[in-house]
Amino acid sequence: MQKDRLIELLEDQIRSLKEQLEAAARREEHGQLLICELTMQVRQLTESVHSLEEALTLKNGKLKKQENISRGLGKLINNESEKQVPGKAEAVRQMAPSRPCPSPKERGNNKSKRKEHFELEEKVIEVNPEHPLFSISLAKFMGYRDSIRYVYTPPKFEKLVYRQNIYSLNGTVFCGSAPQAPFLNSNYDGSFVAGLCQLRYIYSMSVERIIGFFRESGFELEKPTAHHLLGRAAEVLENLYRALRMAVLEDSYLCCDESYHKVLVEEKNSRGKGVRQGYIWAAVAVKQKLILYLYENGSRSGKVLFDLLSEYEGTVQSDAYSPYRKLESDAYPGIKRIACLQHVKRKFLEVQEEPDAQKIVELTNKLYQKEHEHCVGRQGWTDKDNLRHRKRYAPQILSEIKRELLRIK
Template sequence: MKKDEIIELLKEQLKVANDTVSSLTTQVNELIERIKSLEELLVQKGIAIDKANRQNKALGKLVSGKKSERQEKNPQASMTQEEFDKKKTEQAEKRKARKNNGARRDMHYEMKEVHVTIDPVMDAEFLKTLRLFGTRTCIRYSMEPIKFIKTVYHINTYTDGSIMYPGKTPPALLLNSSYSPSFAAGLLQMRYIYSMPVERIIKYFADNGFTLRKATANKLIARSADVLENFYKAICQVVLQQDYVSADETYHKVLLTKTKPTDKGSKKGYFWAVSAPKLGLVFFVYEDGSRSEQVILNVFSDYKGTIQSDAYAPYRKLESDAYLDIMRIACLQHVKRDFVDCGKEDKDAQEVVDILNRFYREDKKHKVGVNGWTVEDHLAYRQSYAPDILQDLLEKLEEISSRKDLLPKSTLAQAVGYALNEYNAICDIFKRGDTALDNNYIERIQRYISLSFTFAPGNKFKRIG
């Protein structure tokens, strides 16, 4: 081919390539425009969804009677800096004027006293030439760290030639153990009364000069439980003999022994508690951490009397014909708690809370055992004030539940449903003069379980008394 022909051929190929590039560029630009358009649509759709969600949320609050956070007025925002500083100064002056409210210092007369005489620091011979002018008294409280005592008994044995007369050491808590009952009692107190994990107890002991292995501590706790088993059985018997008890359950993380690599190291274990508030006694039931209703139903299988509890299904079952000798009464705090959770903005919920508070205001005006006030007096008093409050409570609950604008799954609807289901059990509270209005007594006891960090019951801890 000639030179001119080659040039023409290359020009044609270059033109085709340029046309192709131009076409592809146009397509790319079109795709970019489409992508931008889709992005704008997605943004607009997201804005619309957010707006719809806000509207639905606001509508739900309006329907349930709640105010939005934007409707909340901040009282501090309306104050000027000068007013704020003035208010702060007034509060400081009030605190300064209040001092200690005239309170007296606690003198701790129950403590052992050590008396020390302090003379001026000077030459002893010169001090003898002076006469005593006066004496002031000053008190200081000090604390000694935990003290460990190692007692070595040298046991002598005597004989008259035919009979041996050996000496005996004080009774030991455990056979062939070097630890005294006071040591085991201190260990159990730290573990279960003060909710200290075994690891922390061991460190505390070590910091105060006594080395205790973890395995030894755990074994000592477990063996002490065997010794206390008879106390536990006695407590169970006495509590269940009372005609008024309270019941509750709580859960805790329980350690497990791994037998397979796939086994879990822990599980949620449930502890059931039954207490006799009048006696201040309580016992716990642990059946492999089960929350099955059969655990607590077995406890009350032969019980006769009044049981106070929340509305958990196993307790509600005690109201059936299978337990004719049992009357279950409600816990007003469980009923009240659901309405408190609705928030202060919910006027209907707050009205129910106010009605429930009326029970407490009336009931605390008298106390059994004070100024000759008897259980019979308190029963008569309850039957005089309770009917009107109970009627107001029922009317308010029925009024709220009949509203067509009440959302079925709202917090208020659930609170009303719970209260209506418990209404008969609430009324039963006032059939006696010696019952509490709530289950707070046993719930405070359950805090001992909640405050513990880890707990490994093992086979020895089927029950805890």
């Protein structure tokens, strides 16, 4: 009996100790959850501070951008060919159709829409809490939140060795073939040559800077080799340019224009700068969706256009620059020139405050709005469909424009 009584007492003590341990474990778990909750609050407050700092930086950047815009407008106002009319921009904005504002759920990053970059390869990295009191085996998973970081990896160079195995079968020798290189007897792949041309001609980096950039990225390229690759690429691209020129001139509908840009020259101008204004011409093959650029040492002479269209037959749309108007002469019997309504509308925008001018702008905009309801090549829409569509809406609007112009006259 005494032994049974002793066993019962020991079992009672064991049960009491188990209850104390379970209570202590619950208190510890509660403490861990409390610590996790406080840690989450600290992170949220830290992110709020960073967000406020970014907002302040963004505000300063907007002020700097506004200063740059003001300087640019000052230059445009001083340039007679780009004279801006006061109040014109505001009037255009008032006439433009209003766009619906994005919903608050689409907003982030201090009310500016955040770019998602869905085109990038996505890599998910699981991140667990790092804390001395945290144990993943004891913790209960509550959910997760994503933080995105964009990573830049410098150019990567690879050395691909194509081991062309040779076999003999029934008296015949078979040998594997490596992919064809863009240049004969060259060890450089097309991607290498394309990257070299991109840095040289798209981003205007000198050969010396390209070689330095490659060296810092782990590849030693000799200067004569770089010049040789660029020269060979120019020969290949020259043939491509000629083929593109032929393809563009086969289109029956061209849109032509020219635009100025700064050209570096050796001679210094009156302000001591080695730059001058040069021009580059463009011919767009509307039906084939191709574009050809012409650059003749920055010349804006009509000879550049006439050499291109000397044997062309079709329709050319352009502004009223004098060389284009010469295409209407008997010297170019195969060309039909048509004007551009946007250039016509621009003259009325310059006197936007006049009610008559505003009416012409509204009618012209209406014409373009109807035109943009469909697009040739999209959803099976053909040239014939577009012609029928234009015949339905264009004559009435054009007649109204004509009546308004005659009334104004």
